Amino acid sequence: MIKDKEAGFVVIDLVKVIRDNKDFLSEIDGKIGDGDHGINMNKGFTLCEEKLKGKEFGLSEGLSALSETLQEDIGGSMGPLYGAFFGEMAFAAKEVISPEVFGEMLGNGIAAIEDIGSAKRGDKTLLDTLLPAKEAYHAALEAGKDFAEALEALKKAALDGWKSTENMIARIGRASRLGERSKGVLDAGATSCYLLLTSMAQSFQRLL
Amino acid sequence: MNQIVNDPDYVVEDMLKGFIKANGNLIAATKDDKVLKYVNTPIKEKVGIVTGGGSGHKPAFIGYIGENMCDAVAVGQIFSSPTAKSFYNAMVEADAGRGVACLYGNYAGDNMNVKMAIRRAEKDGITVKTVVANDDCASAPKTEREKRRGVAGEVLMWKVGGAKAAMGADLDAVIAAAQKAIDNTRSVGVGVAPCTIPAVGHANFEIADGTMEVGIGHHGEPGVKVEKLKTADEIAQEMLDIILPDLPFVAGDEVVVLLSGLGATPVMEQYIVYNRVEEILKENGILVYKAYVGNYFTSLDMKGVTLTVMKLDKELKECIDMPADSTGLKQR
DSSP, X not given: OEEGGXXXXXXXXXXXXXXXXXXXXXXXXXXXXXXXXXHHHHHHHHHHHHHHXXXXXXXXXXHHHHXXXXXXXXXXXXXXXXXXXXXXXXXXXXXEEOHHHHHHHHHHHHHHHHHHSOOOTTSSSTHHHHHHHHHHHHHHHHTTOOHHXXXXXXXXXXXXXXXXXXXXXXXXXXXXXXXGGGTTSOOXXXXXXXXXXXXXXXXXXXXX | OXXXXXXXXXXXXXXXXXXXXXXXXXXXXXXXXXXXXXXXXXXXXXXXXXXXXXXXXXXXXXXXXXXXXXXXXXXXXXXXXXXXXXXXXXHHHHOSSSOEEEEEEOOHHHHHHHHXXXXXXHHTTOOEEEEEXXXXXXXXXXXXXXXXXOOTHHHHHHHHXXXXXXXXXXXXXXXXXXXXXXXXXXEEEEEEEOOOXXXXXXXXXXXXXXXXXXXXXXXXXXXXXXXXXXXXXXXXXXHHHXXXXXXXXXXXXXXXXXXXEOBSSOHXXXXXXXXXXXXXXXXXXXXXXXXEEEOSSOOTTBEEEEEEEEEXXXXXXXXXXXXXXXXXXXXX
C-alpha cells in the first residue's frame, strides 16, 4: 500500500532524474529546438528541491510545490504544461494511493495538459509519451494485473511512446515550423516526460 | 565562444538590473523582478498596453516600454516565454481601469501563459483582450495564417496599439487598431550565421559558410530553405518576392518598412539591403511612407536581417506618426 505522506521522496527522485539528464535533454532539444530544455527543466526542478529542503512533505505536497515552481518560476511551454500536469496530479491524490487513485491522478494530469495546450496525439509532443502510458496502465489493471505490474506496463508504453516521436512530423510548437525536417529526431518534451513517468513508476514500485 | 557575461545562467537577471539603472527616466521596476513598467504607468484613463516574451531579442521587448508605447512587459528566460504569473503581474501594473490590451507573438508557450494570466486577471475584474502577432510569412502557408509566428512586425503592432491607447481610444478600438496593424503586416527573415544561447555555450544549428537560411526564426529555428549566399540586392529581392504577393501589396499602396538586424549584422549591411528594398518597392509603385532601419528585434548574436512591410491606411498612419519615447524607438 502506498501512503501519500510516505511518498514525498517520489518528487525528489523526479528532481534527480531531470538533473542527471540535463545535458541529454538539451542535446535532444538542440536538434530541432533551441537547446535549452534540460537547462530550464533543471532550473525549475532544482528550485523546487530547494523549497522543499528540510521540510516534511508527502506526495501531494511535493507535487504541489513542483507545480507551483514550474508555473511561477519557469515559464516557457514546459512551465505551464508540467505545472498543470503535476498540479492536477497533486489535487487528485488521496491519503492512500491505490491503483485507481493513481489512474485518476494520471488522467486528470493529462486532461490539464490537453486543456492548456492544443496538441493532439501524433503531434510529436509529451502527449505521445503520456497517452499510450495511461492506456497501457488502465489496460493492465482491467486485465487483472496488480499495481506493480500495471506500472511495469506503463513504463514499457512510455518508452515505446517516447521512441515513436522520432518518426513523427512536429505539428505544434517551435519544431512544427520545420515540417519534414523535424522527422528523425526525438521530441524533447516527450523525452523528459518519459524520464519523469518512468522515475515515478519506479519509485512507486519500490514501495509496493 | 567568447562572451561578456558573469554567470551564463543568470544573463537575464543581470541584464535587467543594468537596464533599469541605465534608463531610470523611462523604466521602473515592479514587485515582480521579471516585470518592468513605464515610470508613469498606470496612466489615468488610458488602456494599458502589455507585452512579453522570451529574452534575447533586445531591444524587444523591454525596449518598447515608454511613452505612447508599452506600459508593462513580462520578461522570460532566453527564448522562453515569461511565466503566467509575470504576464498577470504586468496586466495588473498596466491596468488603469479601462482594460488591458495584451499584444504578443504567436508562440506555444506565450499562448499558454497569457491564457492562464488572463484567467487570473479576470478574477480580479481586469478586462484583458489580446492581439497575437503572426506576421512571419515563412513560418506557415497563407492558408494557415493562425500558425504563423510573430516577428519584427510586433514592433509596428506595439507602435500602433500604444499610439491608439494614448489617443484615448477604448479597449475595443485599441485592439481593433493593433489587429489591423498586424493583419496588414508581413515579415520574412534571412539568416547567414546562427546564434548561441549563453547558458548552452555553442550554436545549436549550423549555417554553413557560403550559405543562407531563408525564413529563419527569431529563436535559432532553422529556416525553411537553405540556399547559396546571395548578394544584398538579391536577398532584398528574395525577401520581397515572399512578402509582396502574400498580403498582397500592390501599386499605389503606402507602406512602413522595418528592416531589422538579427543581432550581429552590421548596420551598414542593413542599409545596403534597405537601399534595394526601397528601389524594388518603387519599381512596383509602392510608396515608402516611413522606414525604420536598425536593430529593432534581434536574436542574440545571429547574423541576418528581417524585413517587415506594413500597408497603411489613414488610421494606421496617424498611429505611426504619433511621437514615441522608448529606448528602442524614439520618434518626435
